[in-house]
Amino acid sequence: MQLETRQTNLFSQYHLHYQKKDFTRDMQDIRYNWEWKDYDDFRIKYGSDSGNMEAFSSWVRIFQYYDRLGILISRGLLDKTLVADMMSETMILFWERCEAVINGAREYYNLPQACEWTEFLYNIIKENVD
Numbered sequence: 001m002q003l004e005t006r007q008t009n010l011f012s013q014y015h016l017h018y019q020k021k022d023f024t025r026d027m028q029d030i031r032y033n034w035e036w037k038d039y040d041d042f043r044i045k046y047g048s049d050s051g052n053m054e055a056f057s058s059w060v061r062i063f064q065y066y067d068r069l070g071i072l073i074s075r076g077l078l079d080k081t082l083v084a085d086m087m088s089e090t091m092i093l094f095w096e097r098c099e100a101v102i103n104g105a106r107e108y109y110n111l112p113q114a115c116e117w118t119e120f121l122y123n124i125i126k127e128n129v130d
Contacts, residue, residue: 023065026058027090031097039104047105063115066091070117073124083121084128092129095122 034055036042046055072078095118102115 023061026062027094029058030062031094036101039101039108042101042104043108062094063118066094066118066121067115068117070119070121070124074117074120080124081128084125088125088129091122091125095119 034042034046036045043049046052046059048056050056069078069083073080073083099119102119106112106114
């Protein structure tokens with residue numbers, strides 16, 4: 001019981017970031033307003049090469065949030081079912097919208113580990129909602 005309480009408190013504190021106005025705006029912009037045909041198109045419009053540092057910062061901020069959640073779950077610091085119950089819909093929709101871009105970035109930069117914890121989180125959530 002004490003472990004569950006600590007995990008719930010940790011997730012609640014971490015989840016406050018998710019509820020901030022800027023984070024929510026960034027998430028909604030990426031999911032609904034950004035348009036791209038493929039990774040190269042994404043990179044030119046929103047990536048680190050675009051000169052659009054506000055967009056790129058939004059992108060990085062979202063994935064850092066999800067990567068860190070994935071790490072916390074993988075180390076047993078957060079209960080995966082708690083996270084899945086609280087954010088499955090948003091996380092699943094986000095990953096599925098952005099997966100091709102992540103795979104393109106992994107190939108382009110030769111970084112197969114890019115966003116690996118976000119992908120881990122997606123897979124954990126999918127397992128716990130299906």
